[in-house]
Amino acid sequence: MSLDLRPAEDCRYDLVALGEVMLRLDPGEGRIRTARSFRVWEGGGEYNVARGLRRCFGLRTAVVTALVDNEVGRLVEELVLAGGVDTALLRWVPFDGLGREARNGLNFTERGFGVRGAVGVSDRGHTAVSRLRPGDVDWDDLFGRQGVRWLHTGGIFAALSASTAEVAEEAMAAARRHGTVVSYDLNYRPSLWRSLGGPDAAREVNTRLVGLVDVLLGNEEDLGAALGFVTEGAREDFTDIDVDALRRTVLAVGERFTTLQVLAVTVREAHTASSNDWSALAWSRDGGVVTSTPRPGLDILDRVGGGDSFASGLAYGLLSGKGLAVAVEYGAAHGALAMTTPGDTSMASLREVEALVAGAGARVQR
DSSP: OOHHHHHHGSSEEEEEEESEEEEEETTTOOOOOGOOOEEEEEEEEHHHHHHHHTTTOOOOOEEEEEEEESSHHHHHHHHHTTTBBTTEEEEEEESSSSSSBBBEEEEEEEBBBBBBEEEEEEEEBBGGGGGGTTTTTOOHHHIIIIIIEEEEEEEHHTOOOHOOOHHHHHHHHHHHHHEEEEEEOOOOOHHHGGGHHHHHHHHHHHHHHHTTEEEEEHHHHHHHHHHOOOOOOOOOOOOOOOHHHHHHHHHHHHHTTTOSEEEEEEEEEEETTTTEEEEEEEEEHHHHHHOOOOOOEOOOOOTTTTHHHHHHHHHHHHHHTOOOHHHHHHHHHHHHHHHSSSSSSOOOHHHHHHHHHTTOOOOOOO
């Protein structure tokens, strides 16, 4: 299969992400509640895809986001710059001294190990990006005059406030007008929707937005919670996933949303926090269903960002014209590698991804 992609030479960017970039505070092997020091990373569901495409795959990416102009915001900017993502589309919001009007988001995340699952504690209410409103960004200039091949956003950004869902819809509609491929990661987070109407509101917003999407990403839980497509026989803890039943769910989603050209889902069964079965399944309208190489018992150091790295590997494969079967292998390999290092964002190289796709093992490289 092939997406109708704009020529790279006609566009300033290969991919632009729309979403929040937070400061992640990581206690390493310890617990948040007992930490005396934290390592600092940047991260965000939509941004992680842009960073992976830039740092691992060498494509031209940028992020549309907003930060409060104080020392924390400048630290986040410094981390984004180190990741190679263009900050020309970043909006700065004045600091009022306390953060009453707007603030920068924080995300405390411990990795988990064995029987102790990973834990995330977000501190992101009233953040600068949650105050974006329709009309704040000149989308026609970005997608028309400057040119963008691919827009990526998702359910995390759409859940930050009532207005961010409207901004996402505005951006996606403008992208479609200018022939830019639109991808959307459902990324359902119950904590984000709790004060916005819960699961019913999540399904209403996501159903509306997915009608503007070319490439949809998620997992079994996302398809059920965000769109109402519950996989037959799905267990509450999402263990013992029936891949054939999930395949039927994917086909039903594709039949319901006629704009979709590609739907890709990650398949993860967590035996412990540090050992997961990992694979992916993807469908295209003109090519049917393909599956990635399964990786049973994958050792996990830090699972956060594995799905985002899958998304960036998949996007790279499709942007490069490699076809869906190869693209899903790049996504699954990149996601697997990203979960072997700390932080939300990938530290993998294209050479490592391609070696894993080709079946390389974990022997020492000298």
